[in-house]
Amino acid sequence: MEKLLEEFPIDFPGRMKMIQDNATNEEDKTYMVATSKADYVLRIALQMVNSKSKRNSNPLLPQDSSTPVNLQRQHRVAGHNNGLVIMQPHHKQASDGMVMTKDGHMLDQGSSINTRNGSIDRISNLPNELLYAIMSTLPALELVYTGMLSTRWRHLWTSSAYLNIDVNQFGRHRGQKFCNFVNRMLRQRGSSLLDALRLHSADTRDAGSWITYAIKRSSKVVEFSEDIDCEPFKLDYGVVDFTSICLKFLVLNNVCIDANVFYPINSSCPALENLELRDCSLEVPEISSGSLLHLDIDNCCLFEDLLISSSSLMSLCIKNPQHRAPMIMTLPCLEVAIVILDEFFHSTDDLADMDEGEEQDGEEINHGIVSGLTKARSIELIAPLREDKFEMEIWTSPMFDNLISLTLGEWCMSNEFSPLLHFLWYSPLLEDLTLKLNMEVCEYCLQEPPTAPPLVKEFTADYLKKITIYFWLGDERGAKNYKVMKRMEH
Template sequence: MEGGGGSWRAHLPWGSRQRVVRRIFEVLKRSFPADLTEGLIDLQRVAERLEWRIYSVARDQNEYLQRISLRVLYFSSESPLLLEPRPTQMALPSNELSHRREVDHSDTEEDLLDRDRPRSHKKLCEDDRLSDLPDSMLHHIMSFLSAKEAARTCVLSQRWRLLWTSAPCLDISIDQFGNDRVRFSKFVEHLLQSRAPASLDTFCLHTCALDRACNWIDHAIKHNVRVLEFTEDARWEPLYLDPQCLAFSSEFLTCLKVTNVALDGSVFDPLSRTCPSLETLQLIGSFFEVSEISSNSLKRLDIIGCFFSKDLMIRTPNLISLCLESPQCKCAWFNDPSKTTAAITL
């Protein structure tokens, strides 16, 4: 470490950091194709944020430059992991392509559904028994679909047109958008804005390098979600859960699972005090600047592959199950061992 504390930062020219940001931005443009101006502005922010995180955690200039080089090399690889092949349309005869164009522009949804349909099939559609089921059962069926698939059910019939807007379970993943972060963000924003003012039961969110994820998590919490699962793509840096954008404060939250996030005490401490119903807490591959996990309601605690900047103290008198697999975590556990099943790997 050079000179103690942050002295090396004082000697690092601002222009050097700007060149690093530009280099990261150019590499990201190849890893995250973004043709729209909005997408390019978003990638610029990602590059700035990534540089700032590395700048903040590096112990000296050598480590700063090494981390930057590794990230640039990672994104510059010939087969970037962040690039997922998009399905290509199979070659079709010219007459069939022409027919499809005519269908796309002239036929209504009803025409398309009715085209070349046998009479027996039409009769079955008239007897739509599925749509006669109560909302609760249809919502249960939707719970097995992704949010994108659930939204598409609006074209099935008039009965289904708005049903998806009150679905109590949302499973939203950027994987379903080919890592198109702009299109994914617009979908999530529209999805949440279109929802009826109903409570959420389950909210599962998988993103990649999107700060807006904090706002989406906060939206779920404010709508009384019971089960909250968030995953930041493992191929990216841990997402900082900004306390200015979200607050873990809910009497309804019973299960919280987070993967690849960064949490400090300003977010994590209220979790222990203001979530009286929380029974399951799962922390995977994340970074924490907290010294204590304290909860009277917690029954299951999993800490797997996490890094804690401070020694950790666990105070959970009603804990039944503890799984601790974090080699860099020094932990003090204040519990009655006769009441808890523990699997600890240090």
């Protein structure tokens, strides 16, 4: 371990004193109080679970003890993210565990301690399973530092099933020293299995091999992001291999990926359920994984036609695709679909100018979003008024028999609200309708006169319960939408 950390020299007593100080600060924030060793172990476990439940608005860790106790007599528990040190009551001799002195040195059981500010390491008495759970919350550098706590901890970190490697944690050592550190760390781990790898790098040539390292060690979660200030990281065929029977959750951020590298994601990841692609450059013809349940494509450049045909998909989110939109086959299991096009999306006409003559079987290259969403229960389609992508497709779409919740952008007001009315005519079970008018209206939209309310064709909306319109006060388009909605009531 000394060789692993030799490029990152530290003052060990100072480091331990810092951990102790941070532990006390954490205690002050959470009011975590333990009245016995069993209570301490329980609260450490709850704090660990709470740290993994960020989406839960109600903390799992209780803020106060359930029974009144004398604060002068009880044990005070402190933590460094995971409750590393337990503080003893004043004037009480420690009876077990490792002892940390005031200056940060570790002493064996039975060694004398400073009774004015004594502290004892109880965490080393916890079972390995709980220690590994605690380690799973630590960044890689701090994970390795735990090997300096005691003899028992020296190699414990090498069996941690979670790795969180972030180049930003290394400050000015972001270059070769960071690369050397990660390579040495992975070598010391050897063949130990992984559950999750979260890797954030910045122009690091070995990042691809680190991804493959995690895949080969049966990682269920792989999250890789290249720093946004860097060029997209090229995932090289022959270096990165996503073939895995264990991989369930894959996130790629700011990478360039081609068909050869992507192929195993479709064909050789039978457990894959979640795929997120963000700020990526894609040269991928199809996403067809038969196990995929959730797909997010956010702000990605599509350099060739992309067909989404994963029949198992339950949720689909496509935000701000660049150059072209993907094509979507009918997805029979789809529950939720979100497609957002921004002002910079290139329409079909734009692409015709960019790639003159690029067609497939006589069809335009940019088609087939709305028709693939007809089985969804919730649909959100957002685009500016001048973008006609959705409008061109909607007329060939069949009934939306399952649709309950619909959210549309201002594109639905074109041609006297005909896109909006089409959805209303062909969505017999619709209950919730939301219209979102762009809060930052483009100059083109401001120059256009407000669309006149149309004569509404008779139809029934027996299930429609709620209509919501978002617009700026004073925006006449909102008033026109309101008039259309009022006419539907009669």
